[in-house]
Structure formats: C-alpha cells, structure tokens
C-alpha cells in the first residue's frame with residue numbers, strides 16, 4: 001500500500017475567482033474570522049495548496065501562473081464528521097424514534113454487509129455520493145463486518161478522499177447476526193487499524209456503536225484500541241434521545257452521567273467524536289472541556305427521528321464542535337441541507353447561528369474537532385487542496401435572490417439557510433477535480 005505522497009495526484013491546479021479563507025473562529029472572533037477575496041487565486045501543486053489569497057498580489061509575485069477563471073465562491077471542501085455508510089439504503093424510513101428505528105430498519109440493513117459484494121458496491125456509491133456533494137473528509141461508521149471497513153478504505157483510496165472509519169463494535173443488545181465479542185471485536189479492529197491507519201489519507205476510528213450495545217468488557221477493549229496507535233480516532237453516540245438516556249442509566253447504574261460511562265473506560269480525549277449530545281448534563285460540559293472530545297451536531301437526524309433540539313451555543317467553549325449528516329437517520333448527505341437544518345434547529349433552540357458559525361462548523365470547526373486544523377477545512381498554504389466551488393445561481397429564482405444580497409454574510413447565510421446540493425458546482429480532492 002502506498003503513502004500519501006505517492007497517492008497525491010501529480011500536477012498543478014490554479015483557479016481564480018472569489019475565495020474565502022478562515023483567519024479565526026467565528027464563535028470567538030465574530031465576522032472578522034472569515035476573509036473574502038473578491039478576486040482570489042488558489043494555486044496547488046501535487047495535492048497541496050501553495051498559494052491562496054488575493055489574485056493581484058500572488059500574480060505580481062508569480063506572473064508565470066495561468067489561472068482558470070471560475071464563477072462562484074471557492075471554499076474549503078466540507079467535513080461530514082458523523083455518518084453511517086450502511087444506512088444509505090434506509091434513508092427516509094418512516095415513523096420511528098431512535099431505538100425502534102434501530103431494530104426495525106438499521107440492524108436488518110447492516111446485516112446485508114455480510115456479503116462482500118454489498119460492501120464493495122456500497123463503498124463505491126458512498127464515496128462518490130460524498131464527493132458529488134462536496135464532502136471531501138468524512139468520519140463514517142461501517143458495520144460489525146470487517147469487510148465493510150476494508151471496502152470503504154479501498155474505495156476512498158481510489159478517489160483519494162480523506163476517510164476516517166471503523167468497524168462497529170457491538171457485543172450485546174443487538175441481534176445475534178450483528179454481534180461480535182469483546183475479544184473478536186478487539187482483534188478485528190486491531191487488524192483493520194494495522195492495515196489502514198495512516199495509509200494514504202485514511203485514519204482508523206474505534207467505533208463502539210453506543211454504550212447500550214457494548215458490555216463493560218467491550219468498552220474497556222475500546223479504550224485499549226483508542227490508545228493503540230497515535231492519531232487513532234474514537235467515534236460513538238451520546239445523549240441523542242431520552243429513551244436512550246434512560247436505558248443507559250439502567251445499564252450503568254453506578255455512572256453519574258451518560259458521558260461519564262465513556263470517561264470511565266478511557267473513551268474521552270482528543271479525537272473522540274460523539275454524535276448528538278442533546279441531553280448532556282451540565283457536569284458533562286466540564287468533561288468535554290477537559291478531555292478535548294468533540295460533539296458532532298446532527299440536526300437533520302435529530303429532526304427526522306424526533307430526538308430533540310441541540311443548543312449549539314451551550315456547548316461552545318466545551319470541547320470541540322463539528323457537523324454531521326448522520327445518514328440514514330439524517331435524510332440528506334449534502335452538507336448544504338445539514339446547514340439549513342442546523343440553522344432551523346438553532347433557531348428553535350433559542351440561539352440562532354449566524355452565517356459564519358454555520359459555515360465554520362462544516363469546514364474549519366470540523367477540522368479542529370478532527371485534529372486536522374491547517375490540513376483540511378481551510379484554503380491556506382500547506383493545506384490539502386480539498387476545494388468546493390459554491391454557485392448559488394442554480395435557477396432564475398436563486399439568481400434573483402442573490403442579485404439582491406447586500407453582503408458576503410447575507411450571501412453565505414442564504415446559501416446555508418436555503419442550501420441545495422446543486423449549489424456545489426465543482427469539487428476538487430487533493431487538487432484533482434472529481
């Protein structure tokens with residue numbers, strides 16, 4: 001297997017158009033955190049950004065560059081920090097809350113991944129579907145089957161997409177056909193980690209589904225796996241649904257909170273990614289702060305399963321924050337739709353997010369949560385050339401609306417609030433258009 005340098009496409013990419021660049025965190029620094037170059041230029045070589053900024057300035061220093069003019073806004077590729085590969089086939093499955101939905105739709109769908117052909121076909125579809133929507137980095141749950149993880153890393157490597165993924169660990173409270181054991185789960189995860197972690201743009205994520213489906217022994221083994229190699233991730237779910245929270249209390253009567261269950265087994269820390277966090281207790285915010293773990297906000301999923309409304313502002317300053325589609329509980333893979341739902345949920349939760357905060361969650365904020373700041377999520381020299389071209393003028397109506405936008409902020413807010421997948425006009429991964 002090859003290293004990143006040999007996977008990176010050779011050659012240069014030079015684009016000229018409007019360009020946005022993060023220079024701060026909008027939750028701390030406000031609107032000044034995003035720079036807008038009306039006449040911007042981006043130059044990448046062998047998959048890495050070499051120059052990004054004002055076109056006149058860069059061309060004065062590098063008159064040899066011959067940029068391709070583009071219409072729209074050049075922005076960082078999106079980061080989807082929580083989604084489920086096997087659940088593409090149950091998008092929009094009607095009428096259940098989380099625990100029933102898992103039994104009725106999710107577990108049967110995940111069973112199909114016993115078949116290597118299903119793994120291969122689904123992985124290819126998944127990677128293409130992400131890239132078509134501008135998702136250039138993803139943290140994905142596979143199934144309990146090791147083959148589902150091999151297939152996903154293979155498909156991601158073929159497209160050079162940055163993929164964080166792992167085998168689901170589940171040794172109780174799941175159908176027999178989806179259960180592993182603490183030992184077999186450990187062994188399979190360790191072997192996958194050895195095969196894929198750090199190979200190309202792939203990284204391994206230890207993936208205990210959530211506390212109810214793992215015994216204390218398996219959670220303990222997950223903690224050991226999380227420490228097994230530098231840079232390994234951990235992904236799971238926490239405090240998504242009230243019935244789920246009540247169940248965790250029953251299963252772990254000695255724990256003072258849901259998050260404390262994970263803490264007890266060494267499952268918090270930097271690069272620990274937890275979907276949802278709607279019902280975290282106040283004392284859990286301290287745990288997030290101290291550990292540097294991340295909450296991945298999944299607003300579309302929370303609306304669809306009737307889980308509840310996360311107040312993102314409540315978590316600011318406590319650990320990290322990212323955005324996830326959480327398909328198939330989330331109904332859309334496009335981050336444009338997730339952003340739109342994030343705004344609506346924040347509004348319903350009483351603390352509406354502005355344009356900059358929304359975009360940051362899906363780009364640089366996600367990168368920070370994944371400990372990939374400066375690598376993805378921003379168009380700056382040294383970063384991977386993962387780029388989207390946003391063009392909101394997808395119809396006469398949309399062009400009319402944008403014609404009346406009075407500022408970049410208004411334009412970006414419109415793109416987020418009324419976001420549609422088609423607004424991602426083009427996508428480049430490591431400098432190569434896909």
Ligand code: GUN
Pocket residue numbers: 084098102106209210237240301326329
């Ligand atoms: N909690 C445990 N498993 C899942 C899952 O597959 N989807 C969601 N949304 N929540 C979960």
Ligand code: ZN
Pocket residue numbers: 082083084237275326
């Ligand atoms: Zn999930």
